[in-house]
Amino acid sequence: MQMKTRLYIIAAMSENRVIGINNSLPWHLPDEWAHFRKVTAGKAFIMGRKSFEAPDALHSEHRNVIITARPPAHAEPHTEYAGDIPEAIALLSGETDVFILGGASIFQQMLPLADRMYLTIVHAQVEGDAFFPAFKPDDWQLASSEFHGTDEDHAYSFSMNLYVRKQPE
Structure with missing residues (x-):
């Protein structure tokens, strides 16, 4: 029996839902x-x-599946391309845990499918042009939260939260 692939959103957003500016x-x-x-x-x-090509993008040493209508002629190591989300999920059907890294439209489409959200809240209002989608707090249970204050390396305080999807009653 094949195990279900668990989908986890991982993101950081400001209090006004900003996740990025100028990619x-x-x-x-x-x-x-x-x-x-x-x-x-x-x-x-x-x-x-766009998330994959961002200058500060984080890539998996294991596998990256990039959703794009125009895949390049030559893929980078550990990188595969999919035309849409169902194709991306199918490519990773053998994986137990898959992390969704964005951007905004990918988060929007994946939110109903995600089992968990690793969502860091940056305690600030910042300017941006990409936003994390609104979600129903009632659908999620806060499983853990770790607060980090400001210091010489961190201009903003933030909370690293783990939300687990509630099971239907």
Whole structure:
């Protein structure tokens, strides 16, 4: 029997839902990146082309599936291309845990399919042009939250939250 692939959204957003500006993150939070690397180590990623090509993009050492209408002639190592989300999920059907890295439209489409959200809340209102989609808090249970204050390496405080989808009653 094949195991179901679990889909996990991982993102950081400001209090006003911003996740990016000009295809980059609007903040630099080294401890949040360390958390990201720890959580996603050895796992497969799904992301849109612009997220994959962003200057500060994080790529999986394991497998990256990029959703794009125009795949390049030559794929980078550990990288595969899919025309849409069902194709991306099918490519990764042998994986147990798959992380969704965005961007905004990918998050929007994957939200109903996700089992968990690793959602860091950056405690600030920032300017941006990409936003995390609204979601129903009633659909999710906050399983853990770790607060990180400001310091010389972190201009903003943030909370690294893990939300687990509630099972239907």
